[in-house]
Amino acid sequence: MITNLSIIVLTYNEEIHIARLLDNLLKLTSKIYVVDSYSTDATISILESNNILYSQNKFINHSKQINYAIETNPFETTWTLRIDADELISDKLISELAHTLNIYSNSNVNGFYLQRKVVFMSRQLHYGNLNPMWLLRVWRTGEGFCNEKWMDEKIVLKHPNTKQLKEIFFDHNLNSLTWWTNKHNLYSNREAIEILKEKYLKNQSIKEKASNRDLLLFKLKSIYNMFPMFIRPILLFLYSFILRLGFLDGKQGVIWNVLQVFWYRYLVDCKVFEIERVHNFDSQKIVDYLMQLDE
Template identity: 35%
Template sequence: MNNLCIIILTFNEELNIKKCLGSIKNFADEIIIIDSFSTDNTKSICENYKVKFVQNKFVNQAKQFNWALSNVEVKSEWIMRLDADEEVTENLAREIKKNINIESENNGFYINRKLIWCRKWIRHGGIYPLWLARVFKRGKAVYEERTEEHLLIEGKTSKIRGDLIENNLKNKIEFFTLKHLDTAKGEAKEIFDKNFNKNISSDQIYNKSKIRRFFKINLFNKMPLFFRSTSYFIYRYIFRLGFLDGKEGFTFHFFQAFWYRMFIDMLVDEKKKNEKK
């Protein structure tokens, strides 16, 4: 029986997918690509590797991954979510294999992400370490279907040592801006929908994702518009020492913590004004 299936979502990932697949070709028992009808060389690059290549119309990350879990045959006992711009280090691969090959009460595992921005590792500002739920037993997890999605694992979880490297070679400022214009619209829409106003409660592990969601719902979203994006940037850049990462740290926290959150506030403010009219 195969032990580990890695599922990767792609759309026009010709710059990233080769290094991603190269890092797991001798590690995964199964590799499944769920492609959103790429128009570049993503498919032809994937055909050079032993993968199952499936295409499906994209709505958002969570719905696409859940579609894969429901519609694509997985033979392995364990599943790992990997993004096309990520790489699995040799140390992380060994630790994952070791943990899934032993008898364990765990139904899932958290992995630490190491983010590269403008060719530099962003270590400060609350960005590292960042534990993400990525490995789970087949049938024991599903993504919450929202813009800022999290994997909901049924039962006990634990952490696996080693870093998952995120280094998106497409992540020039134009790509970053266009990508976040879409996600900002999704987040702004969810602010007005009470169905999305809930915490992450699928497991008991104490991690930044759960903490951030809690404070986002109970503190950040209740703060005045525009003030909250400014204060969030100051918190990360000054109080969480983001400035120690130099100009790369400044640009990352400015665009990701300030500009992006400010853009969401503008969308929310516009919607409120339109409703008053």
């Protein structure tokens, strides 16, 4: 158990995942704080039966909900870790965290990047675009906040000084493929908004005091967005599936790359085009529309 670590989790109708997650997290610490978006399933009863501290807050987007969790976290610990309800921390990473966080408690290091791999249709994927993905998920309490983005939000440190841990954690969602495609359909709306904000508002949120790794990712996404719409998802698919060896992950790898890398990104482009067309490709009308979203 790590006494100087607290964990924040966001939930909404996570009865399929939450008991599994709690079993996993309680190997790390008992200081678990859940912010729930008014679940209507058994999520709350599972939390209460495990004596997990929680609060409820209306969901607007992940960024605002994460910041609410950070601001209301009642545990006074040196470190904070954020994890999604459908993720799991490997036993090796649990051991590495216990060792590392103790060593760096009194140092000037204030954040740690963890690498996440995807488990899709019961198969762990090893290849393809951004697999593993490096995410800043552990930070010195008081140093981290979430940048204001509708999609692909990041933890930003006031004084970035980070290290990387070796072991991995998993994105292992247990829901059906129908649920997965519905979720990504909704995510594509948010992604389209972020692309339009960068194009018309020159969105700079990730750049403010971001670490070099996140700045690189932001730059890569900006380069991707410079390619022609409807062509760039094809190029990204070819990069992920062929150059990044996504085909080596078998049938699940094929499905993942077709849906996540191509279909999702193609859908985002379709929604960018739709929004621009609805506003007659008028820059000022699109700017007004985007400004209203953040009010």
